[in-house]
Amino acid sequence: xxxxxxxxxxxxxxxxxxxxxxxxxxxxxxxxxxxxxxxxxxxxxxxxxxxxxxxxxxxxxxxxxxxxxxxxxxxxxxxxxxxxxxxxxxxxxxxxxxxxxxxxxxxxxxxxxxxxxxxxxxxxxxxxxxxxxxxxxxxxxxxxxxxxxxxxxxxxxxxxxxxxxxxxxxxxxxxxxxxxxxxxxxxxxxxxxxxxxxxxxxxxxxxxxxxxxxxxxxxxxxxxxxxxxxxxxxxxxxxxxxxxxxxxxxxxxxxxxxxxxxxxxxxxxxxxxxxxxxxxxxxxxxxxxxxxxxxxxxxxxxxxxxxxxxxxxxx
Numbered sequence: 658x659x660x661x662x663x664x665x666x667x668x669x670x671x672x673x674x675x676x677x678x679x680x681x682x683x684x685x686x687x688x689x690x691x692x693x694x695x696x697x698x699x700x701x702x703x704x705x706x707x708x709x710x711x712x713x714x715x716x717x718x719x720x721x722x723x724x725x726x727x728x729x730x731x732x733x734x735x736x737x738x739x740x741x742x743x744x745x746x747x748x749x750x751x752x753x754x755x756x757x758x759x760x761x762x763x764x765x766x767x768x769x770x771x772x773x774x775x776x777x778x779x780x781x782x783x784x785x786x787x788x789x790x791x792x793x794x795x796x797x798x799x800x801x802x803x804x805x806x807x808x809x810x811x812x813x814x815x816x817x818x819x820x821x822x823x824x825x826x827x828x829x830x831x832x833x834x835x836x837x838x839x840x841x842x843x844x845x846x847x848x849x850x851x852x853x854x855x856x857x858x859x860x861x862x863x864x865x866x867x868x869x870x871x872x873x874x875x876x877x878x879x880x881x882x883x884x885x886x887x888x889x890x891x892x893x894x895x896x897x898x899x900x901x902x903x904x905x906x907x908x909x910x911x912x913x914x915x916x917x918x919x920x921x922x923x924x925x926x927x928x929x930x931x932x933x934x935x936x937x938x939x940x941x942x943x944x945x946x947x948x949x950x951x952x953x954x955x956x957x958x959x960x961x962x963x964x965x966x967x968x969x970x971x972x
Contacts, residue, residue, distance in 0.1 A: 714949075720942035736943040746944060749928040752835070752921055757903040760839050764899040765892060767843065768850030772858055773880075775851070789848035800845060801912040808837050829914055835921045841909055846902055850895045857891035858884070893963035897956055904952075 721737070724730045740746050771789065775782060792800055807814050808828040815825045828837050861884055869879045907926030910918055916931060917923070925948060932941040 717942045717945050720938050721946050724939065726938055736939045737947070740940055740943045740947070743940070745923075745931075746925075746928055746940075748920065749923050749925045752923055753904065753925045756835060756839065756906065756924070757900060760842050760903050760906075761896060761899045763839070764843060764846050764850055764902075765896050768847045768895065769854050769888070769892070771847065771851045772854035775855060776858060786848075786851075789844070789851060791848070792845045793848055797908060798912065800841070801909055804837070804841050804909075804913065829922070830919045832921065834914075834919045838906060838910060838913075838922060842903065842906055845909075846899060850899065853891055853895055854888070857888050861887045889963045893959055896959055900952070900955065904948075 720726060722731060722733055724732050724735075771785075775786060779785070806812055809815075810825060810827045812828075814828070819825065826833065828834060865883055866879060869883055874882070904925070907924050907930070910922050910924060910927070911930075914922055916927065918927070925944065929941055929944055932944070
């Protein structure tokens with residue numbers, strides 16, 4: 658009976674009706690004036706990207722393949738070979754890689770855990786949130802000053818440790834120096850990442866979680882099979898944002914320790930900044946290109962991982 662009704666409806670639709678529907682939903686053609694207007698609005702942004710990003714990057718690639726900005730003799734990969742033999746670059750690359758490998762996963766995992774914790778009505782919830790959001794309202798110089806007061810040789814933390822019989826430690830000139838900066842990095846970035854995860858958690862469909870509860874799914878199963886899938890785009894974004902911020906930690910380290918910090922705090926940005934001061938453009942350009950390639954590869958891998966875990970949600 659249902660199929661016969663459907664057949665009658667299909668037979669009653671004529672070609673003229675189909676043409677009328679197509680005319681109603683037909684996309685209006687853009688005129689030459691519309692294209693010109695759109696181009697005029699887009700041109701400032703396109704020119705800015707071209708002048709301040711694309712052209713300088715092409716110039717950097719060119720400088721990395723010549724012997725000097727004056728002679729401009731093409732040497733191909735010689736500059737890259739020399740920079741991989743530079744002990745300062747290798748030390749800076751190693752420190753940056755170790756710092757990012759530790760701080761970025763911690764920034765993602767801890768902020769996600771805090772966001773999930775704040776979903777529940779825990780005691781002192783607002784104070785907990787304020788503690789991690791306060792660095793967003795405080796200037797970087799003030800945050801660095803707080804860290805100097807706490808971790809200085811005569812600082813508050815050493816005075817606290819002395820009460821338990823420990824000796825004083827010069828935190829910024831010891832093997833613990835990178836640990837101190839990681840704690841600073843996490844305190845500065847966890848609050849913003851937490852807000853992003855809280856927004857993502859609130860956007861997860863409640864009916865899907867209710868169905869999982871009715872199917873006797875435990876909390877881990879609901880997180881891994883439902884929440885994690887819906888959170889994958891936010892995890893990707895937070896991961897990329899944290900990775901970029903980990904490469905920008907030079908600002909805090911510079912304010913804490915200056916141009917030439919302790920060995921474990923000598924980052925790629927220190928190497929580039931000091932190389933720029935000596936006007937060694939070939940070394941600087943080669944390091945910048947290598948850093949850009951590494952960033953592109955890492956972000957590409959993150960996109961592939963997110964695509965794998967998020968495909969169920971998209972389906």
